[in-house]
């Protein structure tokens with residue numbers, strides 16, 4: 044992952060492409076991309092979903108995303124939304140950090156503090172048989188996120204892994220079981 048200035052957006056990197064490729068086969072009616080950045084994941088989802096919403100806390104990211112996806116909302120995670128989705132995806136900011144300097148990559152404590160907040164928000168907007176797919180990394184203490192999702196009523200699986208030079212990327216799929 045690369046650092047971005049506050050007036051910019053997260054330029055799609057290996058993590059974005061890894062998740063985007065996995066999402067090609069997902070289908071449904073309503074999808075939400077949290078932390079859309081450039082909009083790359085929302086664009087992929089729009090091929091197989093009737094309606095796709097993209098959120099980001101960075102307005103500069105949304106300005107970019109709006110070039111390729113239409114329903115862009117500037118808000119924290121899924122907090123501004125009132126509806127349920129079949130699928131929610133997020134390429135999480137997962138780097139362990141003491142401070143939130145770059146919201147595109149900094150995950151705070153264990154690389155799980157920001158992701159925990161995002162997952163809790165997403166879990167309130169998932170339909171009955173809906174699922175969340177998120178990307179995390181071996182650099183984060185991702186077992187905390189897996190336990191969190193289980194405690195929120197999801198069956199959780201690591202569905203794909205990709206080794207990079209300095210870390211391993213993981214895709215985690217959480218299917219509502221209650």
Ligand SMILES: C[S@@+](CC[C@H](N)C(=O)[O-])C[C@H]1O[C@@H](n2cnc3c(N)ncnc32)[C@H](O)[C@@H]1O
Pocket residue numbers: 052053054055056058059060062077078079080081082083084098099100101104118119120134135136146147148157161
């Ligand atoms: C790693 S980047 C991923 C961007 C894009 N989805 C991709 O795959 O290339 C994480 C994105 O999440 C956004 N973000 C961070 N914290 C957020 C929050 N609390 N709510 C919404 N978006 C957030 C950042 O601004 C950034 O655009």
